[in-house]
Amino acid sequence: MxxxxxxxxxxxxxxxxxxxxxxxxxxxxxxxxxxxxxxxxxxxxxxxxxxxxxxxxxxxxxxxxxxxxxxxxxxxxxxxxxxxxxxxxxxxxQRRPPRKKKSTRTTVRPGIQQVLDSIEAPALVQNARLDRLAFNPIARALHSLPADGSRDQYNYAKWLFLDPAAMRFHRDADIAKHDVVAMLRAASAQDPYDRELIEIVGTLTTQSEEFSALWASHDVLRHRSGAKLLTHPDVGDLEFGYESFELSADPGLVMLVFTVEPNSPTAERMRLLASWAATPHDQHEPTGSPERRH
Known part of the structure; x- marks a missing residue:
């Protein structure tokens, strides 16, 4: 850059x-x-x-x-x-390029996974370039990921712009896409020498006209809080808030925790989804799971 x-x-x-x-x-x-x-x-x-x-x-x-x-x-x-x-x-x-670039975290410590697993609401961890690295069980069920964690790691930006399943999952797709591009733009200023981030932006710029137009707007955004409107293939429409937490002991990693209004239709549907996710025989490959694209 x-x-x-x-x-x-x-x-x-x-x-x-x-x-x-x-x-x-x-x-x-x-x-x-x-x-x-x-x-x-x-x-x-x-x-x-x-x-x-x-x-x-x-x-x-x-x-x-x-x-x-x-x-x-x-x-x-x-x-x-x-x-x-x-x-x-x-x-x-005002600073020289680093001789040796610090690596962006691509794994989470066992203690972080234990924290995720202790949270009843959907929760996940991702890095600045939006590589999603870890989920708790209910977040896997929400995102239609295998319960064994075998496909927890993928780049959310690539999935959102390049996989048709993302449009079926996000009812607020336009907002999600704008926010993702704005977060990548902010990340590129903080670490302009991140080769993987450069590759992600290059791939999306050449393969998605929508991404290219949003990238040219130069909007920026950092994780805080907000709302998400999603549709799960099995339980239907869902409405969440979300909060983001920077992991101080793991610089560059952010935990996202989804929140649900008590006694709402979403709360009832998530209870149903959680019960299905906890059923041992329900280990089939879920519908619409993100495919890793590189």
Missing amino acids: DSRSEISSFLASRRARLSPEDAGVPLYSGARRVPGLRREEVAHLAGVSSDYYARLERGKISGASREVLEAIARALQLDEDERRHLFDLVEVT
Whole structure:
């Protein structure tokens, strides 16, 4: 990843989405040649010269102080994820590429699996490039994975964009796809030398026009909480909340735990699914399970 080019594209994309009205910039007569704000308008809002901001937007970020970057973030009305993304990109330009890249975690410790198995709600662990690494039994049942854990590890982004089963599973597929791309974009700024992440983005860019268009938007997102609307082939429509937890003892890994409204139709359907998953003879290959694509 060319960090200077990424900075340039990111700042330009944030400027293009911000209307003069939203930014409180006076409108004058005459046609505007660019969507959103002009460079000189961003510069004025940030309290820097037009030439200086133009240089920053070309990716020439060397020497820019934290105060200046904060002012630009405020002028462009960046949210916390976007602000952190900008600072991640700037940090990458100011350090040398590592001689030996640290490895991204692709396994979980037995203790983490024990924690997963102790949680009654669906729970799983994944890394920053969205390799899903471990599930608890009810999460396997929800995702139609074999109960023996033999197919727990796969890349969620590849499955979501390249496997038709994903569209049958996600009723909120458009939101899921946007969020996945935004999380990969954020991950690429934090670790631009991750070869596996580069390969994932390259594969999806060439094989999915939808991914390519979303990637070009430069939206960013980090795990927090939200909602999921899913459809299981056996029990039907399900509605979940979810919470994400960074594993402090295992940097780079995140645990996702799904939440269910008590006494809701989803709660009843999940009880039914859990009872089926606990039945020893129910070991058939489930419908719609994610296929590993490499």
